Amino acid sequence: MSCESCKNELANELYAQLAKFIDELPEKRGALISVLHKAQSIFGYLPREVQIFVGKKLGVPVSQVYGVVSFYSFFTMIPKGKYPISVCLGTACYVRGADKVLDVFKRELGIEVGQTTADGKFSLDALRCVGACGLAPVVLVGEKVYGRIGTAEEVKKIIAEYQE
Amino acid sequence: MSKFTMHILVCGGTGCISSQSNEIVEQLKFHINAANMSEEVQVLKTGCFGFCEKGPVVKILPDNTFYVQVTPEDAEELVKEHIVKGRKVERLLYSDPTTEKKVSDSKHMDFYKKQMRVALRNCGFIDPDNIEEYIARDGYSALGQALSMTQQEVIDEVKKSGLRGRGGGGFPTGLKWEFAYKNEADQKYVVCNADEGDPGAFMDRSILEGDPHSVVEAMAICGYAIGATQGLVYIRAEYPLAIKRLEKAIKDAREYGLLGKNILGSDLEFDIEIKFGAGAFVCGEETALIHSMEGMRGEPTTKPPFPAASGYWAKPTNVNNVETFANIPVIFLKGADWFASIGTEKSKGTKVFALAGKINNVGLIEVPMGITLREVIYDIGGGIKDGKKFKSVQTGGPSGGCLTEKDLDTPIDFDNLIAKGSMMGSGGMIVMDEDDCMPAVAKFYLEFTEEESCGKCTPCRVGTKRLLEILEKITQGKGTMEDIDTLRELSHVIKDTALCGLGQTAPNPILSTLDIFYDEYVAHIKDKKCPAGQCNALLQYKITDKCIGCTACARVCPTNAISGAVKQKHLIDQEKCIKCGACMDKCKFAAIIKE
Numbered sequence: 001m002s003c004e005s006c007k008n009e010l011a012n013e014l015y016a017q018l019a020k021f022i023d024e025l026p027e028k029r030g031a032l033i034s035v036l037h038k039a040q041s042i043f044g045y046l047p048r049e050v051q052i053f054v055g056k057k058l059g060v061p062v063s064q065v066y067g068v069v070s071f072y073s074f075f076t077m078i079p080k081g082k083y084p085i086s087v088c089l090g091t092a093c094y095v096r097g098a099d100k101v102l103d104v105f106k107r108e109l110g111i112e113v114g115q116t117t118a119d120g121k122f123s124l125d126a127l128r129c130v131g132a133c134g135l136a137p138v139v140l141v142g143e144k145v146y147g148r149i150g151t152a153e154e155v156k157k158i159i160a161e162y163q164e
Numbered sequence: 165m166s167k168f169t170m171h172i173l174v175c176g177g178t179g180c181i182s183s184q185s186n187e188i189v190e191q192l193k194f195h196i197n198a199a200n201m202s203e204e205v206q207v208l209k210t211g212c213f214g215f216c217e218k219g220p221v222v223k224i225l226p227d228n229t230f231y232v233q234v235t236p237e238d239a240e241e242l243v244k245e246h247i248v249k250g251r252k253v254e255r256l257l258y259s260d261p262t263t264e265k266k267v268s269d270s271k272h273m274d275f276y277k278k279q280m281r282v283a284l285r286n287c288g289f290i291d292p293d294n295i296e297e298y299i300a301r302d303g304y305s306a307l308g309q310a311l312s313m314t315q316q317e318v319i320d321e322v323k324k325s326g327l328r329g330r331g332g333g334g335f336p337t338g339l340k341w342e343f344a345y346k347n348e349a350d351q352k353y354v355v356c357n358a359d360e361g362d363p364g365a366f367m368d369r370s371i372l373e374g375d376p377h378s379v380v381e382a383m384a385i386c387g388y389a390i391g392a393t394q395g396l397v398y399i400r401a402e403y404p405l406a407i408k409r410l411e412k413a414i415k416d417a418r419e420y421g422l423l424g425k426n427i428l429g430s431d432l433e434f435d436i437e438i439k440f441g442a443g444a445f446v447c448g449e450e451t452a453l454i455h456s457m458e459g460m461r462g463e464p465t466t467k468p469p470f471p472a473a474s475g476y477w478a479k480p481t482n483v484n485n486v487e488t489f490a491n492i493p494v495i496f497l498k499g500a501d502w503f504a505s506i507g508t509e510k511s512k513g514t515k516v517f518a519l520a521g522k523i524n525n526v527g528l529i530e531v532p533m534g535i536t537l538r539e540v541i542y543d544i545g546g547g548i549k550d551g552k553k554f555k556s557v558q559t560g561g562p563s564g565g566c567l568t569e570k571d572l573d574t575p576i577d578f579d580n581l582i583a584k585g586s587m588m589g590s591g592g593m594i595v596m597d598e599d600d601c602m603p604a605v606a607k608f609y610l611e612f613t614e615e616e617s618c619g620k621c622t623p624c625r626v627g628t629k630r631l632l633e634i635l636e637k638i639t640q641g642k643g644t645m646e647d648i649d650t651l652r653e654l655s656h657v658i659k660d661t662a663l664c665g666l667g668q669t670a671p672n673p674i675l676s677t678l679d680i681f682y683d684e685y686v687a688h689i690k691d692k693k694c695p696a697g698q699c700n701a702l703l704q705y706k707i708t709d710k711c712i713g714c715t716a717c718a719r720v721c722p723t724n725a726i727s728g729a730v731k732q733k734h735l736i737d738q739e740k741c742i743k744c745g746a747c748m749d750k751c752k753f754a755a756i757i758k759e
Binding site: 064071090095128129130132134147153 | 218219
């Protein structure tokens with residue numbers, strides 16, 4: 001079996017998973033956002049093809065699907081890195097220097113907010129308040145929370161933890 | 165059923181879980197088992213204790229011993245010493261920052277002394293995943309009581325309590341219920357707004373994580389009062405733990421006959437569904453929230469029609485925030501008169517604040533309305549971090565404003581805060597010290613509103629962008645005095661013409677800081693100086709004579725801007741310097757300064 005067909009098979013399976021979720025919805029009216037949440041959890045992001053699929057399946061114009069995807073910050077059309085890094089820019093973190101922490105991440109990874117490194121390892125995002133304000137400034141890698149990140153050295157240490 | 169004589173409560177809020185409270189629970193259980201005491205001692209994971217600064221927090225009942233910054237490795241000692249031998253573990257007790265004495269129980273901690281817990285009454289006391297613990301603390305008896313009253317009587321009770329919406333608007337809750345009640349329709353909805361978008365506020369999340377049943381019960385009461393059979397909770401997808409606990413609470417309530425058909429043997433039918441938000445601040449606005457629940461872009465529409473007349477799927481809909489709902493059962497349990505006896509003339513009850521920023525005791529607090537800022541910041545908050553000078557406290561988040569030294573003795577309530585140019589908002593309270601630059605803080609909030617503007621109306625979409633550009637100019641030292649006039653004028657135009665609350669309040673952080681910290685703006689414009697030393701563009705890193713030439717800074721500099729021979733004073737090339745501060749962090753001799 002060629003690698004291309006493996007990929008297709010995998011993709012088909014993911015689409016089938018999504019189709020099943022949509023078919024089992026008790027009510028399709030107003031379900032677009034929950035379907036997109038599901039789709040993003042299956043595919044990791046929401047590429048054009050997935051948006052078209054969702055639109056057809058729900059009987060909603062693709063323009064409306066795109067309108068919703070681009071409106072909400074939780075939805076992404078770019079694949080995230082293997083280790084998604086989020087720097088909290090809530091006010092509590094900001095006054096304790098989170099903007100400077102974010103700058104160090106940008107510099108160390110060589111990417112801007114919303115981008116993914118070329119090797120697909122890290123992506124960088126800013127988010128607003130995870131509610132762990134007692135630990136400000138806070139950085140998340142995946143779901144792991146790192147608190148009280150103050151210096152460039154500590155940022156480098158976090159990145160190093162995920163470098164193989 | 166086992167008869168526990170001791171309870172070990174471990175904080176299971178997001179903050180404490182981030183610092184390993186799950187592992188602490190496991191370790192405690194392991195050592196309790198090892199000591200053969202699992203029949204007498206119960207280990208519980210509760211909701212947030214509020215004292216996030218010193219998390220993870222472990223509290224032992226009945227003696228209220230309060231241990232702070234506990235690690236999983238401490239579990240063995242806690243069990244062997246405190247539980248088995250009855251000796252408190254001194255080193256883990258909280259020490260009072262002023263007297264430096266160890267405080268053995270939470271009742272004697274300044275942090276808790278002035279607090280009054282109504283909305284948070286169960287947070288940190290019960291296991292949120294166990295409906296029986298909620299019921300044991302009078303849970304669902306308010307619902308039973310409401311069902312014995314007429315719908316109008318229930319509404320009148322809420323009106324009499326004087327409860328006002330805790331999400332920011334401060335609209336009288338009972339009145340809102342009455343509007344929805346009086347609008348007749350075949351279907352009505354009760355919506356709980358749990359889309360806590362204000363950066364730096366986390367009270368709603370803590371309530372849902374620590375006491376989800378209080379919200380479920382209150383929504384059922386509201387459903388009965390206005391005649392709705394369907395409830396919806398609109399919650400941020402970024403709150404996975406709160407979602408999990410809420411889902412469990414709804415499921416358990418159904419099993420106990422507290423949701424569904426014939427609730428408590430009556431004719432009442434009511435059920436709750438969870439709807440996920442997807443990260444848009446504007447969805448905190450009622451009409452935007454409703455559109456988002458319908459699966460659309462969360463854009464607001466003009467009011468009227470108000471949701472009470474035409475809301476979710478164009479049916480009468482009552483929207484209240486989490487904290488508002490959490491207050492409802494207490495009003496029925498203790499009476500509207502009791503509730504109305506707390507607080508000031510026009511603001512009744514308590515308010516939960518998320519106290520954060522440059523303050524010693526970061527955390528979640530609940531205080532009676534009418535308490536002064538001084539009491540909150542110095543008594544409960546323990547004063548300013550690192551002995552710095554208090555500068556300002558920001559309330560109301562991106563829609564609010566700043567209060568300063570002169571406002572410290574003003575009683576906090578809805579109307580006083582507005583009179584002082586700020587607002588209650590959802591309850592974020594960010595404390596700032598002398599190192600915070602106010603034009604930069606205004607810029608921070610405008611970056612937020614500009615990004616979160618939904619783009620539907622021009623004043624907000626374009627206006628916030630222009631405001632932000634001017635603030636960027638000023639903080640980079642390129643501003644002119646005319647810019648200040650433009651800021652003011654544009655701010656007023658946006659306030660008058662924007663479609664919804666987001667736009668109408670977006671200029672507030674600018675107007676407030678311009679009024680109070682005008683000199684700081686002038687310093688940035690005329691002297692090209694940032695008095696607080698925050699605005700990078702106006703600062704230069706310099707190496708002083710303290711430099712011994714260790715070369716550490718030169719090695720860490722990402723742009724090779726530092727030169728100098730070993731054991732000789734180094735020099736920073738200002739052309740190459742990107743002002744990242746790495747050198748200053750690295751220097752062990754405090755030889756690098758910024759000015």
